[in-house]
Amino acid sequence: MSASPSLLPCSAIVTRLRAAGCVFAEDEARLLLSTARTAEDLAVMVDRRAAGMPLEHVLGWAEFCGLRVSVDPGVFVPRRRTEFLARLAVALAPARAVLVDLCCGSGAVGAAVAGVVDQAELYASDIDPAAVRCARRNVAGCGGQVHQGDLYESLPGSLRGRVDVLIANVPYVPTDAVGLLPTEARVHEPRVALDGGSDGLDVLRRVAAGAPQWLAPGGSLLVETSERQARQAVETIAGSGLTARMDGSDELNATVVIGTRPALPRRSD
Template sequence: MSSASSPSSSSPSSSAAAPPSDVVARLRAAGCVFAEDEARLLVSAARTPDELAAMVGRRAGGLPLEHVLGWAEFHGLRVAVDPGVFVPRRRTEFLVDRAAALAPPRAVVVDLCCGTGALGAALAAALDGAELYAADIDPAAVRCARRNVPAGARVYEGDLYAPLPAALRGRVDILLANVPYVPTEEVGLLPPEARIHEARGALDGGADGLDVLRRVTAEAPGWLAPGGSLLVETSERQAAGAAETFAANGLVPRVCSSDELYATVVIGTVAYSG
């Protein structure tokens, strides 16, 4: 969660027509590493030259590309992203893939700290007949998520598990929790796109970055079904501490990583009794 995603996964192919050179030059001067790719996306999204100029101006001024476009590509979906809402990162697709591999048929899925709802929406799209619930404490994120989740899914506003229906206790097969995990002292080191334009609550994980993870893990066993799993994203250096927290709360932990996506996921599973 340390920076906004690049447009590489959603950009047109290199064979697409070159974008206007003045647009590319302005984006490059503003420090956009993927200036040509971003220019193509902005040109394709703008309906008029004036709208393009305004969009380029917002991007050059530091607004995340996804907030300028109003969407991000995530796990093959185009996900609506409203101003101020955390932008789903491409590396988090690894968490979705691990969850899909664990999910039983017609899984009950909960997406905590859901932000745009991208994780839950992507997992529901990958599964057959999933029952999806999501929650976030940020009203702006909840409004955004309600536009992204599939029909029949429910999105609740509140702190972690508090707004979820009590009937879900002991029924959840897959619990996704893309918790904030940046240590407080490191939030100021994040790229401006993240620290200025995304809610601090979606980034700041406390002194060691694991405060919210501990809260999620402490209550997870009461919500998970037998054999159910909690999946969280962390940094590589936090993974051991996260795994210890899982074990201390009765979950059987394992750490998975992807060198390609620079992603680390910790999975905690409820052991079957008897």
Template sequence: MPSSFPSSSGSSSLSSSPSSSPVSVAAALRAAGCVFAEEEARLILSAARTPDELTAMVGRRASGLPLEHVLGWAEFRGLRISVEPGVFVPRRRTEFLVEQALAQAPDASVVVDLCCGSGAVGAALAAVLTGAELHAADIDPGAVRCARRNVAAYGGHAHEGDLFEALPGGLRGRVGILAANVPYVPTEEVGLLPPEARDHEPLVALDGGGDGLDVLRRVAAGAAQWLAPGGCLLVETSERQAPSAVTAFESGGLVARLAMSDELYAHVVVGVRP
């Protein structure tokens, strides 16, 4: 269940042996190639409840498991989002999509998080849009399990299925915010991703087809019938793909624009149903 970001204090139940010290944990992580070893050591020490658990967590991280999978959660817009091995880890740049959604539809009463992964986007939106009806959907069963936990605090519902097929029919024409963090890595470039993503996150959450826009086009083509008048669709994409993504939105009957964040190197296409 989402909560505020934890404090930086270590676990008091750990022994005071040298192997449990921040310096030794950071050294082990740095030797394994972790760039932010000190920060990761702090987080692992705060999560581990016993010396044995600490040793196991450091070992999993040193073997290449994403830090978020080791901890069991990811920080996203100040929320602690539950994640488990095999589930897509929410990226900080996707916070920009949430910001754009709230700016475009600050009074949205129905929110859908499509291709939801852990449900981080939906949870972050619902945390601000008090009382909004929230639905999250993904084709991956593991993602749906995580999303169900993360949206529960907001009375949200998680559904398993392929894009719009997963959603209750009663949502048609009612959605104020449709956030779809679709996979957008071209198939031939998946192998170039960092090992943490390539080896530990589901391919269905990464591979966007030949030019990376296969899923985006499907979402853009079907969004208008689910959006309320004035409702918006938001999809993250790359700088290179953005012009084609805007065209796909317009072909789906939406009024589209591109929003960019230089700080986060994020590109979000926003489409509004007239």
């Protein structure tokens, strides 16, 4: 019979993780111990983490906005800073909102927003088949639909002009900077979720160009970007006909650009 993981020495795991360069070795050791089902599972998990696999891929989940989100190996890991994007989306969403989560990855953002907004209708999309499989599990609890395709391409046509909140956590790392990312991202996450083109804004431009056709009057597009790219992102979104502004969180080191489709003028009696 295998030894219980809880009986294995935490100190030995911490030492191994520290030697591998894990800054938060104690916290990671506790998570590995609490997740492993057997001593054999634990040994494999420690080996994988020490070899540089992202902790979330080793565990099979990530914490995001208080949710435990499934994250399969090879799928983009939701960042804590992206919780700011989710918070802003919740603040803008009316009850019974139609939500769209483009470049959804694991579906973490869409699941977090739809889980809070009363009677939300969620649709998500990603080009990566592994991400789509993962996202379908994560949004099942809120009745969300996940489609595989390039941005708007796979969304139901009936959504055109009906979307209240359009979330797009697009890739925004410039191509030349991808090689400078931490090894965990470069090796274990899909390049399509990282590489935003020569200036990092190629995908954002495509999202902005299509947004006015899909947003309802008064609906908003929210896109995460870097502080350095924010001004150009605002100009790009404003150029598509939306009213654009930037918001940021010093706490999470997060920057989000919001574009809102003008509401229809009120009819006078």
